[in-house]
Amino acid sequence: MSAFGSQDMSAPLQRVLMRRPGPSLLAADPDQWHYGPSFDGRKAALEYAEFARLVERSGTEIIWLDDEGDGLADAMFTHDPSLVCDQGAIILRMGKPLRANEPELHEKAYAERQIPILGRIEAPGTVEGGDCIWLDPGTLIVGRGVRTNQGGIDQLGGILAPHGIRVLAFDLPLWQGEAACLHLMSVISPLADDLALVFAPLLPAAFYQLLKARGIRLIEAPAEEFHASNGLSLNVLPTRPGQVIMVAGFPATKAAMEAAGCTVDTFAAEALCIACEGGPTCLTRPVLRRAT
Numbered sequence: 001m002s003a004f005g006s007q008d009m010s011a012p013l014q015r016v017l018m019r020r021p022g023p024s025l026l027a028a029d030p031d032q033w034h035y036g037p038s039f040d041g042r043k044a045a046l047e048y049a050e051f052a053r054l055v056e057r058s059g060t061e062i063i064w065l066d067d068e069g070d071g072l073a074d075a076m077f078t079h080d081p082s083l084v085c086d087q088g089a090i091i092l093r094m095g096k097p098l099r100a101n102e103p104e105l106h107e108k109a110y111a112e113r114q115i116p117i118l119g120r121i122e123a124p125g126t127v128e129g130g131d132c133i134w135l136d137p138g139t140l141i142v143g144r145g146v147r148t149n150q151g152g153i154d155q156l157g158g159i160l161a162p163h164g165i166r167v168l169a170f171d172l173p174l175w176q177g178e179a180a181c182l183h184l185m186s187v188i189s190p191l192a193d194d195l196a197l198v199f200a201p202l203l204p205a206a207f208y209q210l211l212k213a214r215g216i217r218l219i220e221a222p223a224e225e226f227h228a229s230n231g232l233s234l235n236v237l238p239t240r241p242g243q244v245i246m247v248a249g250f251p252a253t254k255a256a257m258e259a260a261g262c263t264v265d266t267f268a269a270e271a272l273c274i275a276c277e278g279g280p281t282c283l284t285r286p287v288l289r290r291a292t
């Protein structure tokens with residue numbers, strides 16, 4: 001099967017690329033990878049199994065990448081090394097040097113499934129998937145920051161322009177510094193076409209204004225839970241509009257989404273997400289998101 005296409009953040013998730021943590025994560029040195037004090041590789045693997053069960057239960061087909069000990073501990077965050085649009089996949093180039101070899105894993109998986117490669121980001125450009133958000137099928141919003149630079153944004157614009165897609169870039173704050181992970185998707189999770197969970201104090205101001213001008217309803221993520229979770233309370237994965245998966249332990253954030261009409265599943269992820277700086281969205285690269 002070669003079904004692919006994804007220019008939407010919340011349409012039914014039909015096919016996704018994921019990588020189960022294995023020997024590379026178990027052997028990871030937390031200081032080298034910037035993992036927090038709650039890091040525990042074995043516990044992270046158990047937490048991941050529950051997350052994968054929730055994704056499977058949503059009816060999504062998972063394309064599995066294998067961790068056979070290549071040392072790429074962050075490769076479980078499959079959201080970042082590639083982007084899939086209706087015309088094919090774009091192989092990105094990582095801003096975090098330790099992740100430099102991940103895009104080739106994605107390229108191989110796409111080649112094996114006859115998913116065409118539309119383009120690739122070349123040095124010195126960098127773009128990470130976590131910095132990219134479809135505002136609508138013809139508009140890709142990109143966060144310019146530590147992981148994604150102007151050269152990468154220009155290349156991405158050049159790859160997408162012939163397909164009628166414009167790229168709009170907004171500056172991200174530095175927040176916790178260059179070693180920490182802050183993507184555009186760290187401060188906003190789209191939940192449906194007209195609904196998003198945001199941490200407004202860290203959103204680029206002009207992007208915030210654009211969201212409001214589009215009439216997108218913004219749920220303000222409770223600040224205490226955002227900070228207590230190192231921002232991961234906000235990284236929420238929609239498997240269809242208004243049906244979402246989040247990290248457990250943040251009841252005020254969950255209640256805010258439920259009050260806006262969402263159905264929320266949770267999984268424990270202290271060792272996996274909080275420690276390793278990536279949430280349910282980051283653990284998935286949508287390959288096909290489309291209403292059936």
Ligand SMILES: NC(=O)NCCC[C@H](N)C(=O)O
Nearest residue numbers: 077130181183276277278282
């Ligand atoms: N899209 C995301 O926010 N991905 C999270 C990646 C976490 C990983 N430890 C990193 O620093 O790149």
